[in-house]
Amino acid sequence: MSELSQFLVSGVTVGAIYAAIALGFTLIYNASGVVNFAQGEFVVIGGMTAAALIGAGVPVWIAAPLAVFAGMLVGVVLYQLAIKPAREAPLVSLIIITIGASIFLRGAMQAVFDKQIHRYDGFSGDAPLRVGGATILPQSLWIVGGSIAVFAFLAWFLNRTRAGRGIKATASNRMAAALVGINTGRAMNLSFALSAAIGALAGVLATPVTFTSYDVGVLMALKGFSATMLGGVGSPLGALAGGLLIGLIEAMTAGYISSDYKDASAFVVILLVLFLRPQGLFGARITERV
Amino acid sequence: MAGQGTTTVPNGAGQTAAAKPRRAARRGIGPGLRTFLIFAVLVGLGALIFPSSYFYRVGTLVWINTLAVTGIVVLLGYVGLVSLGHAGFFAIGAYATAILPNYGIPSPLAMLAGVALAGGLALVVGRPILKLSGYYLAIATLGLGMLIWMVLSKEAWLTGGPDGMVVSGMNARNLFKLVGLKLKSAEAWYWVAGFAAAIGAAIAVNLAGSPTGRALRAIHDSDVAARSLGIDVARAKSLAFVISALYAAVAGALLALANGYITPETGGFMHSVEMVTMAVLGGASSVFGALVGALILTALPQLLTVFADYEHMVLGGIMVLTMTLMRRGLVPFIADLWTRRKS
Numbered sequence: 001m002s003e004l005s006q007f008l009v010s011g012v013t014v015g016a017i018y019a020a021i022a023l024g025f026t027l028i029y030n031a032s033g034v035v036n037f038a039q040g041e042f043v044v045i046g047g048m049t050a051a052a053l054i055g056a057g058v059p060v061w062i063a064a065p066l067a068v069f070a071g072m073l074v075g076v077v078l079y080q081l082a083i084k085p086a087r088e089a090p091l092v093s094l095i096i097i098t099i100g101a102s103i104f105l106r107g108a109m110q111a112v113f114d115k116q117i118h119r120y121d122g123f124s125g126d127a128p129l130r131v132g133g134a135t136i137l138p139q140s141l142w143i144v145g146g147s148i149a150v151f152a153f154l155a156w157f158l159n160r161t162r163a164g165r166g167i168k169a170t171a172s173n174r175m176a177a178a179l180v181g182i183n184t185g186r187a188m189n190l191s192f193a194l195s196a197a198i199g200a201l202a203g204v205l206a207t208p209v210t211f212t213s214y215d216v217g218v219l220m221a222l223k224g225f226s227a228t229m230l231g232g233v234g235s236p237l238g239a240l241a242g243g244l245l246i247g248l249i250e251a252m253t254a255g256y257i258s259s260d261y262k263d264a265s266a267f268v269v270i271l272l273v274l275f276l277r278p279q280g281l282f283g284a285r286i287t288e289r290v
Numbered sequence: 291m292a293g294q295g296t297t298t299v300p301n302g303a304g305q306t307a308a309a310k311p312r313r314a315a316r317r318g319i320g321p322g323l324r325t326f327l328i329f330a331v332l333v334g335l336g337a338l339i340f341p342s343s344y345f346y347r348v349g350t351l352v353w354i355n356t357l358a359v360t361g362i363v364v365l366l367g368y369v370g371l372v373s374l375g376h377a378g379f380f381a382i383g384a385y386a387t388a389i390l391p392n393y394g395i396p397s398p399l400a401m402l403a404g405v406a407l408a409g410g411l412a413l414v415v416g417r418p419i420l421k422l423s424g425y426y427l428a429i430a431t432l433g434l435g436m437l438i439w440m441v442l443s444k445e446a447w448l449t450g451g452p453d454g455m456v457v458s459g460m461n462a463r464n465l466f467k468l469v470g471l472k473l474k475s476a477e478a479w480y481w482v483a484g485f486a487a488a489i490g491a492a493i494a495v496n497l498a499g500s501p502t503g504r505a506l507r508a509i510h511d512s513d514v515a516a517r518s519l520g521i522d523v524a525r526a527k528s529l530a531f532v533i534s535a536l537y538a539a540v541a542g543a544l545l546a547l548a549n550g551y552i553t554p555e556t557g558g559f560m561h562s563v564e565m566v567t568m569a570v571l572g573g574a575s576s577v578f579g580a581l582v583g584a585l586i587l588t589a590l591p592q593l594l595t596v597f598a599d600y601e602h603m604v605l606g607g608i609m610v611l612t613m614t615l616m617r618r619g620l621v622p623f624i625a626d627l628w629t630r631r632k633s
Contacts, residue, residue, distance in 0.1 A: 035425045085614045091424045093613045095372045096570055099428075100609025103563055107602025218559055222436065225429050260444045267433035274430055275418050 002133030007255040008248070013140040013209060015247020016147035017043075020202035021224030022231065022239035023150055024195040030234055031171045031191035034083060034094055038102035040221030041109070042071045042199025047212030048109055050204045051118035060123060068200045074105070075196020076189055084188070102217060109214040122208040139208045146205045150198050151240050157194075167191050219263065223250075226266040229273050232280030241281065322496035325577060326488045332581075333484030337477070346476040348592055350548050353483035354541050355584035357490045359568045360577050361537025364494055366566070367574035368503060369530045370510040371420075372428045374562050375435025376538045379408040381442055381557025383539030384546040385449060388457040397459035401543040405536055412535035413528065420527040427531075435562050442554040454553030457546045479548040486544060490537060491577040497533070506530055538565075560602075567605050570612050573619025582621050 021039060028036045049070045053063035082101050086093055122139035129136045157164040163186075169177040170187040178184045203212060227246045231238025246266055254262035273280060319327075336349045358380055365371050386404025391397055419430045443452045450456075462478035473481070497503045505526050508516040517523050546552050555561060564587065572583025590604075591597040597604060616623040 035429075037428075082610050082614065086617075089613065089617065090370065092366065092370050092372055093617060095424065095428050096566065097610050097613045099372075099374065099563065099566070100606045100613065102606070103560075103602050104606025104610060107600060107604075107606060110602065111600065218432075219436075222429075222432060226433075229429070261440065264437055264440055267437045270430060270433045271415070274422070274426060278422055278426070 003255070005132065005134040007251045009134045009136050009140065011248035011251030012244060013137075013143055013247070014206075014250060015244035016144045017202050017206045017210065017220075017243075018223045018227045018246050019240045019243025020147045020150055020198055020205075021220055022227035022243045023147075023154060023236060024198035024202075025221075025224050025228050026234060026236055026239045027154065027167075027191055027195040027198070029228075031167050032083070032188060033171075034098065035225075036195070037095065037098040037221060038078060038105060038217075039195070039199055039224055040217035040219065041102050041105040042075060042196045043203035043206070043220045044109055044212055044214060044217040045071045045074055045105070045196075046200030046203025047207035048113045048118060048203075048214065049200075051120055051207060051212065052113055054120040055118075060120070064123075064204045067204050068197050071200025071203070072193045072197040075192045075194075075199075078105075078196070079189060079192035083192070102221065106214055106217055109217075113214060115214060117211050117213045119207055119211045126208070137209060139205070143205045143209065146201060147240070147243070150201065151236065154194075154236055163187070163190060222270075223266045226270045226273075229280055230269055232282040235280070235282045238280055238282035320496070321499060322492040325495040326492035329484070329488035329491050329581075333481070333488065336484070337480065340480075343474060343476040346474075346480040348588065350476070350480045350483045351545075352585050352588045353480070353487040354545050354548065355565075355568060355588050356487040356577075356581045357483070357544070358538050358541035359565055359572070359580035359584050360487070360490045360494050361534035361541075362565050362569040363574055363577055363580045364497065364506075364537070365530050365534035366569055367576065367579070368498060368506040368510060369527055371424060371527060371530070372566065373431040373531070373534065374428050374559070374566070375431030375433070375438070376534065376565050377557045377559070377561035378431075378435035378438035379412065379535040379538035380542035380545075380561065380565075381438055381552075381554070382408040382411065383542030384552045384556050385442060385455075385542075387459070387543040387546040388455055388552055389448060391457075391459040397547065400459070401540075401547075404543050405539040408535045408539035408542075409532050412532045416528045416531040417524065420531060421524045431562075432559070435557065435559060439554055439557045439559070442557050449554070452554060454551060457550050457552060460547055462547070479544075483544055483548060486540065487581075490540070491581070494577050502526070502529065560605075563605060563609075567609050570619060571608050573621035573623070575618060576621060579619050579621040583619070586620075 021043060024042065025036060025039045028034055028039070046067045050060075050063050050067035053066060054060055058066075078101055082097050083094070086097055089097075122137060123142050124138040126137065126139070129138060158168055159165070166177070166182045166184075166187045167190060169180070169182050170184045174184050177187070206212075223246060224243075227242035228239055229242070230245055231240070231242025246269060249265050249269060250262050253265040333353070337346075340346055340349060358376070362373070362376060365373055383401070383404040386407060387397060387400045390400035390403060395403070415430070415434055416427075419426050442449050445451075461475060462482045463473055463475050465482070466473045466478050498507070505516065505521045506529075508519060508521060509523055509526055513523055516526075542556060545556065568583035568587050569580060570583070571586060572581065573579030587605075591601070612619060
């Protein structure tokens with residue numbers, strides 16, 4: 001029993017990270033229709049920047065926001081330099097561009113930082129809390145709390161603020177949005193900045209538990225995609241639920257089947273979803289605009 | 291180059307399309323054969339100027355990569371679909387060729403088995419996914435490729451694990467000995483790889499001009515329009531996916547034999563990305579794009595040692611820059627410049 005609750009705890013922890021990645025991914029997809037394959041790199045940027053700053057003696061409460069800001073900056077640059085010039089390009093070009101950007105960022109990270117694996121201490125120490133037979137790292141609470149906060153923030157921002165509604169309007173029809181006076185260029189910038197910030201935040205929160213290195217971005221992106229697809233592409237609630245489910249499936253696979261293949265579970269989920277229910281758990285039925 | 295890439299003959303006049311191959315046939319040379327001959331001349335030219343075995347080995351790699359990228363051309367250039375897991379199929383071909391001879395199966399049969407396995411897997415996985423839009427294939431193949439890579443690195447009892455395994459078996463020298471030619475091993479593999487790339491290119495070119503190829507290119511322009519013409523879009527996409535997986539697997543099998551050693555990285559994500567980058571850089575619409583892309587990205591790391599440190603940035607940068615600045619790749623870009631200067 002305590003074994004199961006331990007797996008549940010670690011499943012929810014990594015699941016919350018995947019959920020945050022999936023939320024960032026959903027935000028860009030909803031705003032621009034672009035599936036951003038570079039989403040995982042933001043997680044690495046967040047984690048690596050925070051690790052480098054903390055390693056240099058910067059206190060964590062300064063390092064963490066700086067790392068999120070660094071991710072945000074890269075997000076805007078990515079949009080301006082790579083996505084925007086190709087906005088009218090066919091889907092396949094956009095896929096190649098975001099993949100290229102992801103590989104480029106991976107290389108840049110290796111050049112700016114190094115090829116080592118990094119971690120730093122949890123925000124509230126690393127002494128585990130005991131809750132009914134399971135041990136919980138305080139950092140896990142930070143991670144889960146962070147993901148829920150991101151979800152709540154997005155729900156509030158997109159529905160209640162002017163800038164957020166601008167993003168939604170731009171997403172549904174760029175030209176109509178521009179006609180009613182919404183600055184669609186700013187809305188796109190904003191959605192990339194936010195999405196990158198969310199990814200970087202996930203990296204900052206997760207690094208004490210999961211560690212980070214320059215090359216984990218693709219794996220993170222893939223877990224994020226799995227979560228998004230399982231939940232239903234475009235649905236924020238789906239992203240949250242999908243992330244937690246993927247985390248739990250992964251933890252159970254590691255615990256009961258084989259820790260060698262824990263990373264495989266996400267891919268198997270993707271393939272099963274594609275075979276059985278391509279619209280995901282919470283997604284609307286896929287309809288194509290022609 | 292005829293019958294592919296650049297501009298399609300306006301199909302309103304059905305007889306133009308029909309007349310073209312007939313005229314070509316009268317001259318006794320079709321587009322496929324012509325491509326084969328051009329490739330053969332290039333293979334021969336390489337052999338003329340190569341001073342040492344090292345050059346032959348790099349040349350062999352260029353042809354093997356060209357063959358693999360030709361498969362990407364069929365999928366990406368003809369139909370407009372991205373696969374981020376083709377290294378997985380490549381590795382299936384390679385590892386089957388490496389593993390099966392240890393169980394008493396001769397190399398040629400092992401190669402065939404690997405190629406069949408890759409094609410079968412592409413068929414099973416591709417069909418349901420290809421009914422959906424382009425993103426899904428990219429994501430699913432990304433996952434599939436990683437899954438294959440994972441199995442190759444974890445199942446050490448079968449594959450030697452992350453360290454890779456030695457490939458024993460056939461040597462191309464013996465093929466040439468049969469006809470009385472004594473070649474060094476590196477030279478022999480160079481000719482075999484070049485021949486394979488030439489055959490592969492000829493098949494791809496002939497495919498482009500065939501009714502199936504025309505259907506594929508119709509899908510590239512518009513799924514819906516193609517469907518309204520009575521093309522079974524899902525079936526055609528699935529066919530292109532299987533064909534491209536076959537190309538990758540043959541190339542993988544050749545690499546295993548020519549190198550005599552393989553590691554799971556042949557099936558890794560970066561190798562998949564490398565293949566797509568080669569196609570994109572050279573120009574995914576033609577087999578000559580595949581050749582140019584493979585040549586540049588195979589030779590570059592040999593020439594520039596700094597390349598190894600910045601490999602990711604170079605590959606990623608090439609993908610982004612090509613797609614934003616010259617979307618169709620180098621070969622069509624230069625061909626355009628050339629025709630503009632002439633006129």
